[in-house]
Amino acid sequence: MLYKTHDQVEMMRQSALLVSKTLTEIAQMLKPGITTLSIDKIIGGFIKDHYAIPSFLNYKGYPFNSCISVNDVVVHGFPGNNELKEGDIISVDIGVILNGWHGDHAYTFAIGDPGEETMKLIKVTKESLYKGIEKAVVGNRIGDIAFAIQEHNERKHGYGVVRELVGHGLGRSLHEDPQVPNYGKRGSGPKLKEGLVLAIEPMINLGKRDVFTEQDGWTVRTKDGKPSVHFEHDVCVRKGKADILSNYSTIEMAEKANSNLFTNQILQHLA
Numbered sequence: 001m002l003y004k005t006h007d008q009v010e011m012m013r014q015s016a017l018l019v020s021k022t023l024t025e026i027a028q029m030l031k032p033g034i035t036t037l038s039i040d041k042i043i044g045g046f047i048k049d050h051y052a053i054p055s056f057l058n059y060k061g062y063p064f065n066s067c068i069s070v071n072d073v074v075v076h077g078f079p080g081n082n083e084l085k086e087g088d089i090i091s092v093d094i095g096v097i098l099n100g101w102h103g104d105h106a107y108t109f110a111i112g113d114p115g116e117e118t119m120k121l122i123k124v125t126k127e128s129l130y131k132g133i134e135k136a137v138v139g140n141r142i143g144d145i146a147f148a149i150q151e152h153n154e155r156k157h158g159y160g161v162v163r164e165l166v167g168h169g170l171g172r173s174l175h176e177d178p179q180v181p182n183y184g185k186r187g188s189g190p191k192l193k194e195g196l197v198l199a200i201e202p203m204i205n206l207g208k209r210d211v212f213t214e215q216d217g218w219t220v221r222t223k224d225g226k227p228s229v230h231f232e233h234d235v236c237v238r239k240g241k242a243d244i245l246s247n248y249s250t251i252e253m254a255e256k257a258n259s260n261l262f263t264n265q266i267l268q269h270l271a
């Protein structure tokens, strides 16, 4: 396992925050009618304008800058000419390399109103990410993070916790040891030590946990066709309290401003 020095963690914070900044940019422009391919192009341009490289592009042959996963797509969705429509949910997953260090994080947005059930799935999945992060402290094990995420989604809310895909270590490579599953036993797995950087990423289904991969070799969908939500943060293990390197606050501000705009447009339309 690779443990990062203080200076290396600060470099990784810059990488993670560039992803946060890119997601904030995207949050401002989400609305019905725009294509996911146009979002992907903006992401690629924004990253390059900030002296970084979109790390997903060409990773194991992946053909786009970002993964954009709409509704029943769990992760690794291909951007395309499909237009977003009112009531969709969309996970935007972005990776960058800045000064040799990776940032990799994701956020799920609602386009208008996807309904109460799906809004709750988004809320609960995000909560579970933070419950996992709370366990990312020195002395705990990977299984403590995994168990916390599983409990909140599965036992507490009856959601499907995807088994086939997991979080991971992050550093000079996109995927480092250890794997970080979203399900597991308390007190099991590798011990967490100071300076371990993890990408923690719950992938949670409204219905059953079962998924399949499409013919394109990437797009992962729920088998029952129900929606799936994905959130991801980059986190450094510390004593007492984990250090979250990525940041949702500006994304959430943009999301709120955007949804107020949307509500006003509807009200105007009705007037």
Ligand code: MF3
Binding pocket: 055, 056, 057, 059, 060, 062, 067, 076, 093, 095, 104, 105, 168, 199, 232
């Ligand atoms: N967040 C995803 C992961 O950690 C993104 C990988 S997509 C890929 O695995 F295109 F780069 F493969």
Ligand code: CO
Binding pocket: 104, 167, 168, 199, 201, 232
């Ligand atoms: Co990841």
